[in-house]
Amino acid sequence: MPDFIEPLRRRLVELGCPLAQVRRLVREVADHREDLKQAALSEGLSGADAEARANAQLGDPLVLAEHLMAALRRSSWWGRHFVIGFGVLPILAVPVLWTLFLMLGLSLEFALGFGWDWKKLHVAADNPVAFHHLVLALHGADYVAIALVTLLFCWLARRSAVSLKWMVTSCAICSLYALITWGRIEPHSFTLGFTISLSMTQQWIRAAIPLLIAGAIYILRRRTTHGFQEKVAV
């Protein structure tokens, strides 16, 4: 069935349909096409005519792929409300999620490093070498928190099959927040805040994380599409 199924599969991949969904949709459409063909054969049509009629009933595979993708998007809240989900919601949710992930990360580090013992933490804060390690641990948890928030929105975008621009939009919002939010640790104190000052190198490193993730996903997606097309061409 190279004349119908492969163009359908290729177009679904190009449109950014998750690969698991591509496999399942293509398999079911192929089953459906075979059923249409069998129905035509039972009416006395020849094999070629039956195949032609099945193809005609399914229509242009490229148009069918567009319809399948539209139906796929409509089937999830994120796909139906992509402007709210990837344009508005990140503006409200990113600071909250970042704080949540950062606190979870710091709690994990506190549990692993100090066994939930506040006395040990205060002793470490008074020791310059140990305090330097605390600062590094905070930076690590901070970077991971930013990456997790970004990946969460990327995952939702991928899962709901919205266009790449909405995934990039949510990544850009994450980047903007990473530029203006900060977490700071001093001996015996820890603060979170917002600032518009763009002079700190660390802020620019934080802002680069969501953009790097968006870039990596974009390259990965392009490679998947190209790899798939080369496989089909062979």
Next chain:
Amino acid sequence: MKKTNPSFLNGIPELLVLRLLSRREMYGYQIVEEIRTRTGEALSFGEGCIYPYLHYLEAEKQVSSQRREVEGRNRNYYKLTARGRKRLEELTTEWKRVTTGVSLLMEEQYA
């Protein structure tokens, strides 16, 4: 449903699919054909477009699917779940309420 169906038909595909699956498990082609023939071709799903809809219902846990071989053909069979049955009851009640209301108005107009 076909793109030309007016917006007030939104929700009817769910009702029709759940209703058909409440009687027996079916695969996509069967559902499309049953809807077409049993509604006197008044309603029809675009060929192939039923599948994202069935996947959505499956994600909502209203139907479950299983791929198996019957008479030499492998197909995905869909069947109603307990949640789907409850949803069908809700949609049926709502449908009856709406159609009764519309009927009353239409009878009044043409009486």
